[in-house]
Amino acid sequence: MSSTEIEANLKGGTVSTDILTSEESGEKEELEAVNDQQRKQNEEDDHDTDLEIDEEKEEFDATGRKEYLEVCKCLEIVPSSYFLRHMQDSVLSLGHHGIGSLGAKAISFPLMKNTAVMKLDLQDNRLEGVGGDRIARMLKENCFITDLDISENRLGSRGLKSICRMLTVNSTLKRINLSGNHFSDQDAGYLFSAIGENMGLKDVNLSHNEFSDNAAAVLGQALAVNEFIEYLDLSWNFFRRGSTHKLCEGIWSNCRLKEINFAMNGFGDEGALAVAEVLMRSTTLYVIDISYNRISTTGASAIGKALEQNDALRILRIGHNPLGMDGAKSVLNGVAFENCVVTVLDMSGVEVDREFRDTKQIIQEKKELEVFHGLVLGDNKITSNPLKENGNTLLIN
Template sequence: MERKECRLFRSDTAYLLYLHQQKIQPNKEELKKKSEKERRIQLYEENCRRNGVFRLSRFSRQIGTSDVDMSNACLNNVELLTILNTIKFDHTVRHLDLSGSIMCAQSYKHLCKFLRNNCSLLILKLQNCFIQGEIFHAVTASLRSSKVEFLDLGNNGVNDNDCETLSILLAMNTLKELYLNHNRLETRNFRQVGISLAQSRLEILDLSWNRIRLTGAIEIARGISRNTNLRSLNMSWNGFGFEGCVALSEMLEANNVLTELNLMNNRIHPPALIALIRGLSRNSVLKILNLSMNPIPVSYTCFLLGNILKTSSIQELILKRIVVNNDFLDIVKNIQRTRHVHVEYDRCLPVPSLNQQTLSEEVRAPWLFNLDPLNLLFMLKEKNRAQDFFNKINRDGDDVLSYQEFRELFKKAGIPVSQLVLDKIIEFLDKNKDGNIDLSEFLDGDKRIKKIARGQAKETARRESYTKYSRSFRKAKIDPQTYRLDIENSQ
């Protein structure tokens, strides 16, 4: 074939020149792509002239690609409108990052219109864009008709008043990954969020760096216990404490799909960890657990953290900034002989481990509870008379209250409690130590709880009145916990 083609040319040089031109001649598809990109660049320049803004070379270089990254570009209203109009009908864009943009009400109208018209976008990042309230609701409504699978709304000031909108967002069928870190979610209005979370198709959820605790933590744990899709949950830096860990323990018993759980810096003290271990021992799916930066003493690590590795299927245990002892390392080495386990910790010190009896006595100390059980009981009493509240608890009508009746009271109120909480309540109310509470003991205990509550309220008000003098306190070397002068350091 080459010889026949060669005869058509007068010389070999002409034939070689022809072959070279064939090699460097661009493909028709490449020419089409190049012309399409040039057309879009021209469209962008026309939009810039029409809106009276300068052309951004950073965006021009990304025209025609699947990723448009304009993070921290501080785009104003007109610049954002120009960019969105340029990529409005561009079905090749899969990833859009507008984090850090200076968005006003008009900007969000342009963004919502773009989201309603675009059907190809899969990844959307809107960090630090002040999306909250009505704006959060408008963006969520626009996303319901899109195919976005990855959504990042970190550091936007989303709070408890946005929980209704958040529940709508969690119910989206297309959404697979949702990041809501560094927001202001706390404890209120989480019931609907828990219901939506139970039916959500999310696979990764990040709620770190919020203030989710108490009822908020309980509702989230309840929702996840019924969820069948979530694989990774990040709840770090929230302050779950004792009540949150009891709820998480119940969640781990029921859930069989969650493989990664991050509980870094959640005020998980030994009683809370004991409650969590109960759920971990009955879970065979969780593989990665992060307990870094929680207040777990060295002498407790062998018994508590060692039990996690012994009784669960954890393959990776992360304990950054937690000091362990030699007994704990011995347990890790023994387990590694039978299965693969990776443990990351701060350092190891030759501190003796506590025995089970000593540990049991120490974890019952009242200061270890996030919310005192007596205050919890007083909170459930609300404005009822003590005698009416007694009759409400006394289901069987035998005029005495038992462990089971107190447990049913908290269960009906939707508050998961452990045996430690019930022990503390019974110990406080039971004067004759017979294990049951009669009416006279209950009325006397009610008076004592009220007296304790008044004293705590006065102490809280006294301490709060000193907050404006915090700098003076530091200069005077006064301990902020006890409000006493540190004589040794002040001299």
């Protein structure tokens, strides 16, 4: 075989030795040695290739820890060791951790793909509008979180706008706490589409904000068409007189709402008249709190008459209002009606007389009823203090 033919066979990878004659045995041995060397080289190349592929493969980061650390590095912030330890817990409590807006951005990336967290607590972290926006974006992608507490974060207009946009597409959240976020009456417009279109929320907390007349009208319209919310907290806002009536119009049209908190709004007797209308019309409302609302005897009398026709309410909280003796008795007499099913009447801070106490005892003999109230006037006795030698000092027992 010519050298040219040998070279041609080498280029093909291996050399066939069957065709070689006995005269070319020396060349045969040489070619076999070359073939062995070529095979060894090919095996080494294959091993090197396998190592390179293994090096190129990156382990899948199911927890999101690596992604979180990379984002923190890019944002030049210190990673939260607590978040790293608990990011796979079903309840992730990050309240009062000082996360801030950048921290919210950092945790939002791994949480987008997180499948473990179901309850997320971000209370009091000064997220502000920017941080609220990042959390809202995350919740557009995450379909496992059902409970969100983002209260006391100063979200403001930007934060509420982002949250409300998220709620129009998110159907996983069942409970959201937006308490204490400096929402003003001008921000209320964002709530209409969020509450009107959302089909998942059952519990909404909007307490400790600055909602007033405009918000009352918007919320009233939204609640009239919403068929999912069961618990609504509107305490510590600025719903006054006429605005309460607009809000209540939507509430009595709602066929799902079970509990509402109106405490600390100061809507007075006009608001109490609107609440009385709700009690006469609603067949689903089980709990209502209208304490601390400047309700006098007039408003209490209207509520008492409404209770005569109500057969759904279980708990009525009307304490710390200037009801007066007659107003307190009007509410109690309304509860006394046979069709009324109220089991808890909270009139804490309201002074009553002996007649009220006696009526209460009679009612409790006939039906299950727990009543809380203030002092019973007329029960106090003035006696002398035996410890004083002059006998002139008096004590009230």
